[in-house]
Amino acid sequence: MGRFTAFGRAAIRGRAPWAVTAGALSSVGNLLLSLTVARTESIDGLGRFALAFSLYVLATGLSRATVVEAVLADPDPASVPAAAERTVTLGLGCAVLILAGGFATGSAYLVVTAVALPGLMLHDHVKTVGLGLGMPRPACLREALWTASSGVGVLLGLLGVIGPVAVFAVWAGTGALLGWAAAATYRYRITPGWRLDRAESRAAASFGMQFLFTTGSAQLAVAALGASAGMAVVGAVSLGRTALGPATLLVGTASSLIIPYLAGTRAAPGPVRLRAAVRACVLLSGAVLPPAVLVLLLPAGLGAAVFGSNWRHAAPLMPLLALEVLLSGLALVGFAGHRVHGAGFRALLLGGVLGVIRVPVVVAGGLLLGAAGAAVALLLMALLSAVVWGISYAALVRGTRPVGRHRIGTAHRSPPTGKPADPAARRTVSPGSR
Template sequence: MAVRVRAPGDPTAGPHDTGRRRVRALAGRAFWNAADQMVSSATNLALSLLVARALPTEGFGDFAVAFTIYVFLTSAGRSLVAQPLVVRHAAATPEEFRAAAGSATGVTALLGIVAGLVTAGAGLLLGGAISLPLLTMGALLPGLLVQDMWRAVFSTQGRPFAAFVNDVVWAVLQFAAVAAVLVLDRDSATAMLLAWGGPALVAAVIGAVQFGARPRLRAGVAWLARQRDLLGYYAAQFASVMGANQVTLLLIAAVGSTSDVGALRAAQVVLGPLTLLNLSALTFVLPEISRRRLTGRRAIEVAVMASLGMLVLTLAWGAVAVALPDSIGTALLGDTWASAEPVIPATLVGMIGIAVGFGAMIVLMGRGYAKDVFWVCALLAPGFLVLGLGGLHLWGATGAALGLSLAQWVIVPVAWWRVAVLMRRERDHLPAPEAPGPPGTSGRQV
């Protein structure tokens, strides 16, 4: 008897076949998304270690200043450009997404150009040893930011393998360039910056080839203007959380000591894999929620499962970090391990809080409830300041870490309350306040 083989598009394929294909596709996207995040984070870590070993203290400081500018601007780009792309266009038709992605990368290119001019101008004004690294960074920023935005575009499109390939290309090119710098004995902050950031421009061009379109600068401005109902809340959220965190750390250094901040940073390094896990999960789950427009009870079920998964993984790595032998801790952090070790459990409390609230936050973000996300995150600012400084006063660095962690727990019940209210409203088909969306998209409460 002949056995009929079903083609992928065969309408006679059963529901189990379709379900298995969807699960495999979902698992594949999750795997390549995690692989991309690992390549990106591991590359940055390895590069920092190489530069730290190759440069004197002053040179590494110059490199670190330039790298900090990059980290700040990529965070801003993800909040103000990539997030509206995910919320508004993850479920768009291929033609609509192509136009939106071209506009988003165009906005990012403009951001890189403007930020590059400002950074280069600062280098000229400041003068001294930092001048040339800042001038170099100003020239590199457009390529660096556009390369990072292509990663967000591919993830939103459901093509994390393309993002992985792009990051691997950048990693290979930058390490080849760094190796050449070291062989030629040209190890300076400026040379290292060029070896790191120059290949990013190549990767950004390759990203355009992978996507099949180039950044659209003119259309980008108009596209960004259509996201203004979201941008106000996203900008305020980014400024308040980032600003409060940095101000709190500066105050801890002023009221306590720089060694207290060093202990906090060292504990965060030990728990760094959890930050990578959180970022990887966010990059993967957020477009999936936006693409499927999950509502009501189903959205809450997904939120609960996401938080449970994050909680299990956080507890597992947290147990490893807390039980880390002194020999391994000292090998990783040197003399800093002695001050970091007592801070790790207190810092872990905050990571557990982030895991518990993770599901609620991604539903709010993925469904476009920008106003609710802003007000939930706004509670972090006073929490960081009051609880962080209060803990420092009572128990030093460990108390500061515990205070910062408790601030993360303050927003957990608020986030879940907002999800419950909004999803109940959607389930009961009650009208919600809507803000105008861009052409071709439905309005969404913001």
């Protein structure tokens, strides 16, 4: 039982509680927004909302990969405020593309997203930098303010005072305003700019492409699914994932606990490290199963009361999507093991291959069988990811010798005698690249 309490000890160390708090506040606001749109929109409108939100997630993730993670890796008084201008530049570029798509498809959700996107990306930039560099309280306060203001919009929407697009505009607008205000408060550069030399720009572009082919492929799959199978398919899958929001949140925040837990066994023999990974899978599954099963046991009437009339489109998909969430947690453990052992190139290769496969598989499932086919495809990809990451981590553990405790993310594979360690082994990729 002592080993099973390692997660509890890890949860109260360092910045993990603040990261979990910020993530929880953000997730509450997003969940309230999604529930309100689901209750007040048609299934096609829900799909348009889901596409817009997915593109927002894709854009902020791209900013983290190309700008924010470089700041956290090598912070200094000059680079931190200057980096914000690159986030603004990326935000404007993405906003132009999304705005064109919004006008072309007549989607008000895309237009609102485009207008607010630079500010939303700045909000995520300032929050992530604050959490990473030891300024968590202001970040959590801004998340609380954003959630509270979103709650006002949600209340007005549920009362019928404003429509679902306006509720979305309140959420996006307040988040954007908080982003601009926070950046100005910290005296960040908020005019468009880049200020990187050619080598640094190439490095930023490579990390951006890495994100798009790995973690970002999930959002690209949503966009491709909407363009090919229709917005109703995206709406049904999106509502199912919204219902599983608490379980998804647990998986999303688990990496901050799993990585130090596995790192604690890095000096142990291979079988001990494998048993630690298995225990992590059991603990995470035990945490994810109760909220997932609770959603599966919802009576049809209660589901419709909570999620609106669109629930009938999502209810048949729930067993498949619940299993997908559970398997994604198992894949996360395997990925975390690669991160702990510094197997950056290996993780990048596996994540890239899985990402390239994910988009056509999900699109094919949606085209063949609609929402049910898309859910089956997502489940198959989650199963494949869990198996691939698990087998790869087991092989990695068997092929490395125990080492002492070093900084997470550095290389630990012992090089052949007389040969230096491969510098590429020190590369890391973003958590969730699976």
